[in-house]
Amino acid sequence: MAKKDMYNQTRVTEFVLIGFKTLPEKQHLLFGVFFTIYLVTMVGNILIASVVLVNPHLHKPMYFFLGNLSFLETCYTSTVLPRILASFISDYHEISFNGCFIQFYFFAFLAGAESYLLSAMSYDRYVAICKPLHYVTLMNNKLCVRLSVASWMIGIVASMFTTTFASQLNYCGPNEIDHFFCDFAPLLMLSCSDTQETEIVMTILGSACTMPPLLFTLASYGCIIVTILRIPSNSGRSKAFSTCSSHLIVVSIFYGTLIIVYILPKSEELRALNKVFSVFYTILTPMINPFIYSLRNREFKEALRKAMNKLVSYSRVHRIQLQCTMTHM
Numbered sequence: 001m002a003k004k005d006m007y008n009q010t011r012v013t014e015f016v017l018i019g020f021k022t023l024p025e026k027q028h029l030l031f032g033v034f035f036t037i038y039l040v041t042m043v044g045n046i047l048i049a050s051v052v053l054v055n056p057h058l059h060k061p062m063y064f065f066l067g068n069l070s071f072l073e074t075c076y077t078s079t080v081l082p083r084i085l086a087s088f089i090s091d092y093h094e095i096s097f098n099g100c101f102i103q104f105y106f107f108a109f110l111a112g113a114e115s116y117l118l119s120a121m122s123y124d125r126y127v128a129i130c131k132p133l134h135y136v137t138l139m140n141n142k143l144c145v146r147l148s149v150a151s152w153m154i155g156i157v158a159s160m161f162t163t164t165f166a167s168q169l170n171y172c173g174p175n176e177i178d179h180f181f182c183d184f185a186p187l188l189m190l191s192c193s194d195t196q197e198t199e200i201v202m203t204i205l206g207s208a209c210t211m212p213p214l215l216f217t218l219a220s221y222g223c224i225i226v227t228i229l230r231i232p233s234n235s236g237r238s239k240a241f242s243t244c245s246s247h248l249i250v251v252s253i254f255y256g257t258l259i260i261v262y263i264l265p266k267s268e269e270l271r272a273l274n275k276v277f278s279v280f281y282t283i284l285t286p287m288i289n290p291f292i293y294s295l296r297n298r299e300f301k302e303a304l305r306k307a308m309n310k311l312v313s314y315s316r317v318h319r320i321q322l323q324c325t326m327t328h329m
Contacts, residue, residue, distance in 0.1 A: 011170070013097055015176070017180060019180035020180060028088075034088070037283055038077065038085065040287055044070075045073045045286070047304075049070040051307050061139040065147075065148065066290065069114070070290045072114055072117060076111070076282075076286050077287075079103055080282050103181060104162075108163065109159035112154055112155035113151045114155075116151035118254070119213035121293070122220040124144075125220065126223055130227045166184050169187075169193040170191060173192075177190065181278075185261070203262070210255055210258050213255075224244055253281070254285045257281045260273075
């Protein structure tokens with residue numbers, strides 16, 4: 001029986017995000033956990049982006065990409081987490097038809113952009129470690145801007161196609177999305193149209209946004225590891241491996257869960273675990289990504305320390321001036 005014959009033809013005007021409603025006894029606990037993650041993600045990423053922006057010593061390719069990543073992660077996590085937090089405290093799970101596809105558009109756009117931005121960052125590290133004498137020539141400002149703009153544009157274009165295809169399908173009931181945000185796989189399951197062509201387009205675009213940057217990133221780190229093995233100092237090798245392993249773990253979690261959710265064939269077991277896998281690339285990686293890339297870096301930590309000292313000094317001077325003003329009133 002065709003999908004369109006299975007449901008009545010009343011067009012859906014809103015969706016219900018089931019999210020974590022199936023765990024009613026854990027709503028307060030989940031709110032606390034997700035609120036803490038959101039707070040850490042926002043404060044951490046905004047702090048990193050601000051330090052990179054205001055410190056002239058960090059106006060280098062690596063920190064340029066790190067600032068882009070932090071800004072992207074701030075936007076990325078804000079497309080999903082505020083809506084989840086609202087559902088925990090208000091028990092309101094409805095989202096309008098247009099609101100659902102707007103959320104889907106920004107999520108897909110930022111996820112695609114992040115995939116290519118991470119590969120650009122891996123290329124920067126490859127040039128720095130494997131071709132240090134040519135680093136200044138190869139990683140010039142023009143190339144950095146082009147790589148960054150290309151990452152954002154790929155995300156925008158891919159998201160436009162996926163959102164357009166998904167939104168033009170017919171949705172005539174039921175309207176409950178078994179997910180915590182509007183994602184295309186749960187949406188297609190609700191459509192009463194023939195979704196075969198749309199699924200093919202989505203798979204192609206999903207592969208284009210994950211496989212090339214993933215393979216490029218793995219190739220870059222493969223070359224980096226080979227170069228590191230040639231370092232005569234044990235301490236130098238250990239330090240370089242520590243940094244690379246941290247980057248690779250984060251990248252593997254991000255790309256790996258994206259591939260599982262969007263590219264691999266959907267068995268019943270994978271469908272049931274999609275919500276769990278989605279937590280990794282929508283909530284956890286935005287929190288840990290910038291920290292992994294920044295807090296192991298001595299130059300950035302020194303810049304952060306100086307920025308915090310200036311902030312503390314400014315606050316102290318401002319407090320003293322305020323006390324003097326109050327005394328003379």
